[in-house]
Amino acid sequence: MTLLNPKQRLLNVLENKPVDRPPVICPGGMMNSAIVEVMKNTGITLPEAHQDADLMARLARVIQQYTGFENFGLPFCMTVEAEVFGSTIDMGTLECEPKIAKERFPDSGSVVYEDVETLLQQGRIATVAEAASKLASDFPDIPVLASLTGPVSLAASIVDPIPFLKDLRRNPEAAHRVMDYATRFLIGFVRLLSQHGVSAITFGDPTATGEILGPKMFKEYAVPYLHRVVAGAHEAGLPAIVHICGDLSPVKALLPEIGADAISTDALINLRKLKEALPGINTMGNVSTYLLEFGPKEKISEVTKRLVKEGIDIISPACGLSTSSPIEHIRAMTEAVRS
Amino acid sequence: MSKQERILADLAKGVLELDENLTVTTAKEAVEEKLDAYTAINDGLVAGMNEAGRLYEEEEYFVPELLLASDSLYAGLEILTPHLPKDEEGEKAKVVIGVVQGDTHDIGKNLVKIMLEVGGFEVIDLGRDIPAEAFVAKAKEVKAQIIGLSTLMTTTMPQMEKVVRLLEEEGLKDSVKVLVGGGPVSHAYAKNIGADGYADNATNAVRVAKGLLGIQVEDAIA
Known part of the structure; x- marks a missing residue:
């Protein structure tokens, strides 16, 4: 086999074509790798880089150089989408990622619907797209991943999550309407990103877990809308990874219906067993972020090598990295895959 | 009937x-x-x-x-x-609860609050995105026996440790127990930072809280 560059390797895995070894990536968004040590070493810092395309691209580049991850991952938060829907965002600090200070609507029934194409021209949508374009043209061999907020989590970022979760049962019509709104927006965002050199999309949907929703609600709300955004990515010519937080056991059987090109999971999931249970699905993960923060690096290396040996298709952190994770620990992970 | x-x-x-x-x-x-x-x-x-x-x-x-x-x-x-x-409104064990600073995810915290109240505790809910100092100050003010800390984000986990350190500095570590929980938090992490208890869900939080105080609390909300 000819030597693959990082972009070909990742795309091959997602297209079920042969590879020399698994890629080691960190998708961005809720799973970004903007760690404090890299920012302090380079002077390219958050929160400034959340709002400036050039800084965002430069930060993604230095992260990739320092950590050894084989991709660029954009953006560095999961508030880009909610912001354009009118939720109030706290941009955070160097150490602390942005968060939603207040959701725009108190419940599903009070959502005011706007034109999705108009929303796509607002906020930091263009910042992310522009940063992706820069990276894709400067480094054609390295895949640019955009990591977006999944549809359930986006709906629960527009509507206060507690009433929204109740609405899933008490007002399903309104809840479905919000889900459809979030989904149409995400499909538009993906289409836009596909025109800016993005190689693949990751949807991180931390509210859409089996533990929070249970299998019935997961089937009714998570599966069909995740399926739609994944299909939207495919229509735009991009593969899609879906990250499911927490214990996915209650919803394992439903995962194939999402149609993702890879499923990424939390550290508590045994990926080898998941692979056995769902042989048609590419698996991604799942080096413990606790381990990546506290080490020791020998253990990180050992855990990573075990994942490679077990045939896990893409190696990545299991969830959002702590911003205080040391570079040395991340390198122990990325180098273990390459050794 | x-x-x-x-x-x-x-x-x-x-x-x-x-x-x-x-x-x-x-x-x-x-x-x-x-x-x-x-x-x-x-x-x-x-x-x-x-x-x-x-x-x-x-x-x-x-x-x-x-x-x-x-x-x-x-x-x-x-x-x-x-x-x-x-x-019949006797003195109840008090728990100060909240989501740590930097985090606004409060679904889990709300569930724990509900189950603690059902379990017979008086719960003082500080809300979400709460600085470590505020937990300790409130616990002192109301003479709480437990501080319950929640976070869903790995980036805000160090805030939990900060609460434990503050309690130590104020010499309150023995009188106020710290109970932690939330997505990325684990038993190992709780032990590592010197928290007194960890619970992986809302109903277990009640058991752990009761265990920490070593008392039998009646299943009574009143």
Whole structure:
């Protein structure tokens, strides 16, 4: 086999074509790798880089150089989408990622619907797209991943999550309407990103877990809308990874219906067993972020090598990295895959 | 079934089956019938909520169901609590609870609060995105026995350790127990930072909290 560059390797895995070894990536968004040590070493810092395309691209580049991850991952938060829907965002600090200070609507029934194409021209949508374009043209061999907020989590970022979760049962019509709104927006965002050199999309949907929703609600709300955004990515010519937080056991059987090109999971999931249970699905993960923060690096290396040996298709952190994770620990992970 | 038994059964059913209307109608009926409010709360509403908690543990119920059951519970409490005799409101163990600074995810914290209240604790809820200092200050002010800390984000986990260190600095580490939980938090992490307890879900949080205090707390909300 000819030597693959990082972009070909990742795309091959997602297209079920042969590879020399698994890629080691960190998708961005809720799973970004903007760690404090890299920012302090380079002077390219958050929160400034959340709002400036050039800084965002430069930060993604230095992260990739320092950590050894084989991709660029954009953006560095999961508030880009909610912001354009009118939720109030706290941009955070160097150490602390942005968060939603207040959701725009108190419940599903009070959502005011706007034109999705108009929303796509607002906020930091263009910042992310522009940063992706820069990276894709400067480094054609390295895949640019955009990591977006999944549809359930986006709906629960527009509507206060507690009433929204109740609405899933008490007002399903309104809840479905919000889900459809979030989904149409995400499909538009993906289409836009596909025109800016993005190689693949990751949807991180931390509210859409089996533990929070249970299998019935997961089937009714998570599966069909995740399926739609994944299909939207495919229509735009991009593969899609879906990250499911927490214990996915209650919803394992439903995962194939999402149609993702890879499923990424939390550290508590045994990926080898998941692979056995769902042989048609590419698996991604799942080096413990606790381990990546506290080490020791020998253990990180050992855990990573075990994942490679077990045939896990893409190696990545299991969830959002702590911003205080040391570079040395991340390198122990990325180098273990390459050794 | 006597009238009283039917009322208690309907109060429990209104909570368990997420039927707020049934709970409210039945609670009003309980008041009209001069049913003992303490009994109505504990053998009706709380019994229903405990059953909902059991279904949650068995993975029959999930977060949306537990939230709606608690809405139903609180709607019933609002009607019945004013009818409680004053002298039955004994001193309850106090828990100061909140989501740590930097994080606004409060679903888990809200569930823990509900189950702690059902479990007989007085819960002082500081809300979300709360600085470490505020937890300690509030715990001192109300003489809380437990501080409950929640976070869903790995980036904000160090805030939990900060609370433990502050308690140490103030010499309160032994008198105020720290209970931690949330998505990325683990038993190992709790031990590592010197927290006293870790719970992986809302119903276990009640067990761990009771264990930390080494006391038997009655299943009583009143």
